Amino acid sequence: MKTTYKIAAPIAIIAVAAASAFALSYLTAEQAVTLNGAGATFPFPLIDKWAAEYHKIKPNVQVNYQGIGSGGGIQQHTEKTVHFAATDAPLTEAQAEKAPNTLHIPITIGGVVPIYNLPGVPKGLKFTGEILADIYLGKITKWNDPRLAAINPGISLPDQAIVVVRRSDGSGTTFIWTSYLSNVSPEWKETVGRGTSVNWPTGLGGKGNDGVAALVQQTPYSIGYVEFTYAKKNNLAYGCVQNAAGEFIEPSIESFSKAAEYAALTLPRGDERWSNVSIVDSLAGNKQARGAYPITSFSYILVYKELNVLPNMDGATAKALVDFLWWAVHDGQNYAADLYYVPLPSSVVAHNEETIRLITFNGQRLRG
Amino acid sequence: MKILRKASLSFFGLKVKFLLHPKNPLKGDYVFKLISALFALSIFLILGLMVYELVKGSWLSIQTFGLNFIVGTTWDPAVSRVFGALPLILGTLVTSAIALLIGVPISLGVGLALSEYLPKKFGFAVSFLVELLAAVPSVIYGLWGIYVLIPFLRDHIYPYLQSVFGFIPIFSGPIYGGGVLTGGIVLAVMIIPTVSAVMRDLFSAVPNSQREAIIALGATKWETVKTVISYARSGVIGAIILGLGRAVGETMAITMVIGNRFHVWPSSLFDAWYTMAAIIANELLEATYDLYISALINVGLVLLFVTLVINILARLIVWRALRLTRGIARE
Numbered sequence: 001m002k003t004t005y006k007i008a009a010p011i012a013i014i015a016v017a018a019a020s021a022f023a024l025s026y027l028t029a030e031q032a033v034t035l036n037g038a039g040a041t042f043p044f045p046l047i048d049k050w051a052a053e054y055h056k057i058k059p060n061v062q063v064n065y066q067g068i069g070s071g072g073g074i075q076q077h078t079e080k081t082v083h084f085a086a087t088d089a090p091l092t093e094a095q096a097e098k099a100p101n102t103l104h105i106p107i108t109i110g111g112v113v114p115i116y117n118l119p120g121v122p123k124g125l126k127f128t129g130e131i132l133a134d135i136y137l138g139k140i141t142k143w144n145d146p147r148l149a150a151i152n153p154g155i156s157l158p159d160q161a162i163v164v165v166r167r168s169d170g171s172g173t174t175f176i177w178t179s180y181l182s183n184v185s186p187e188w189k190e191t192v193g194r195g196t197s198v199n200w201p202t203g204l205g206g207k208g209n210d211g212v213a214a215l216v217q218q219t220p221y222s223i224g225y226v227e228f229t230y231a232k233k234n235n236l237a238y239g240c241v242q243n244a245a246g247e248f249i250e251p252s253i254e255s256f257s258k259a260a261e262y263a264a265l266t267l268p269r270g271d272e273r274w275s276n277v278s279i280v281d282s283l284a285g286n287k288q289a290r291g292a293y294p295i296t297s298f299s300y301i302l303v304y305k306e307l308n309v310l311p312n313m314d315g316a317t318a319k320a321l322v323d324f325l326w327w328a329v330h331d332g333q334n335y336a337a338d339l340y341y342v343p344l345p346s347s348v349v350a351h352n353e354e355t356i357r358l359i360t361f362n363g364q365r366l367r368g
Numbered sequence: 369m370k371i372l373r374k375a376s377l378s379f380f381g382l383k384v385k386f387l388l389h390p391k392n393p394l395k396g397d398y399v400f401k402l403i404s405a406l407f408a409l410s411i412f413l414i415l416g417l418m419v420y421e422l423v424k425g426s427w428l429s430i431q432t433f434g435l436n437f438i439v440g441t442t443w444d445p446a447v448s449r450v451f452g453a454l455p456l457i458l459g460t461l462v463t464s465a466i467a468l469l470i471g472v473p474i475s476l477g478v479g480l481a482l483s484e485y486l487p488k489k490f491g492f493a494v495s496f497l498v499e500l501l502a503a504v505p506s507v508i509y510g511l512w513g514i515y516v517l518i519p520f521l522r523d524h525i526y527p528y529l530q531s532v533f534g535f536i537p538i539f540s541g542p543i544y545g546g547g548v549l550t551g552g553i554v555l556a557v558m559i560i561p562t563v564s565a566v567m568r569d570l571f572s573a574v575p576n577s578q579r580e581a582i583i584a585l586g587a588t589k590w591e592t593v594k595t596v597i598s599y600a601r602s603g604v605i606g607a608i609i610l611g612l613g614r615a616v617g618e619t620m621a622i623t624m625v626i627g628n629r630f631h632v633w634p635s636s637l638f639d640a641w642y643t644m645a646a647i648i649a650n651e652l653l654e655a656t657y658d659l660y661i662s663a664l665i666n667v668g669l670v671l672l673f674v675t676l677v678i679n680i681l682a683r684l685i686v687w688r689a690l691r692l693t694r695g696i697a698r699e
Contacts, residue, residue, distance in 0.1 A: 068653065069653035069654050070654060071653055071654045071655055071656055072653055092656070094657070161542060163542075163544060168623065168628030168646070168650045169649075169650040169651060169653065169654065170445075170650065170651045170652075170653060170654025170655060170656075171654055172654070178446070190447070191447070192446065192447065193446035193447035194446060195445050195446030195656070196445075196654040196655075196656055197445055197446070197650070197651050197654065198444070198445065198446040198447075199442070199443060199444035199445070199446065199447070199630070200629070200630070202629075203629065204544055204546060204627040204628070204629065204640050205627060205628025205629060205640070205650070206628075207623055207624060207628075207649075207650060211514075211624065214514050214515070215514070215546070218514065218515070218518060218519055218545065219522075219544060219545060
């Protein structure tokens, strides 16, 4: 008998505790809502931070975001298995056909920067688009190439072969980088083109931003490209890139933000086609865009304009989703800089407000 | 003795015979037999579904490129959208071959040392560590490759190799650190635990009568060991194939160290290359259109096919070896 009590007593206590906790949560909380999202890995740390912070403000709302890659996010959005998706590139025409009435909401800004490992040369080496393209085409093979030396007077560049490092996996970072190279080099555009992965003429492939950063760190005389945050976090030397106005721009929160402001002047309405939206493209040939870093891009959240197309959607969840998005583009932006993300400029926030107001559930606007 | 009732069940035409107990016809053996038969048959089902899904997924690519997919040497997702997997197939086979070249002699040595030479207690400690190595996740081997092995090889081993053997083309050319040889070395390190553990078990299973007999004939220790290897040789081949299977399918570690460059043939052992598993891991997540996804799944189908061919070849070799052994025994 004694042994029976020994086991039974704790079980009873646990059961009572669990039951009361359950009852308590049932009584105090509003209806619990879970928002599921999936997509790009680039904004993952930011969205994850948002989820945690938002849960503190609205304890009944749980945001789950899985960083499975932009492609996977778009697929889940198309199949209507998530409440929102995130992607580094806007939907293409073909993708938009499959997911009609999708809204694009830029949520943060990323910049892709050239990084290098040159013993004795500090950060701030200057590059032009043509030079970067020719390095990645394998046409400029030495660090002391006369064209590179000409725009970097006073820096003694070593007589060493350039080890080119690029991404091996498909990624939005590569898409932005190759978009830029396509804009500045006709040869690049014709032979390699733009894409999440391309037919690289040369170089070593590293997996992920981390992989490229590690390879560059480990390989003397190498050059690579990563999202700005990774260059900062890993303390890598990064270069300045010439924009269409002819200035050599140092990558920084300000110069990325400036680039987004120029792009914001021509953004389409949230429910129009966004396939041609690209900060990189809008800055190409734009001689007025002073102070803007040329290899910059938006990262987007995708949602449906009419939320009743999603299965199992109810009014409370729809309202929670819209409130979360509204919070993310306003208060949520305050968390960006700490994580090395670029907060949205006010013009883009205003644009997003219009977009979020378009969201309906069963025809009813959720945000006036 | 009572007569047991005979009964049978048929699965897809396969008859499973079993006996029913007169008193409790649905107990014990019968249930167990049924369940195990189901499990055994599920293997066919799983493999069948896998092949079906792979063929279905790669159908678009098969229709578009046909056999050109296997002999094609272009992989251009951005401009021309043409896909060919020959460089990947070659990369996979060559890196795996290098892994075997380095890994098998070492594994053979480890297996022999553990079963024939080392004292039991020490052998136990070593085999425990070897089995621990087999449980290390492959991404760890990849990180170790990037941060430890690559700098070491690049700064110390490769320049020396080049200075001695530089006149041979495969040892010439620029040294990046990562590349074909580094990939082969990392794969070798990864297969050594598995292969050597199997070899140790094989050699330990050789009956002592064999050793005693050859020692009685006046053989030296070395000759005894040769007899042991020869007795276990079909198993040794099986162990090597097991290692090859792991090397061919290895994904994470190899993609972190091989350099991931898509070209038909590297200029040297120090040059970068690519493998089938690596390209799937790299590009599937962000593959943006149907043909691209289909081409990657097609790579998976080719990989499965290559693995299958390797296994069949291995089986044939083992059978041949067994027949030879039996032949010798009969003589």
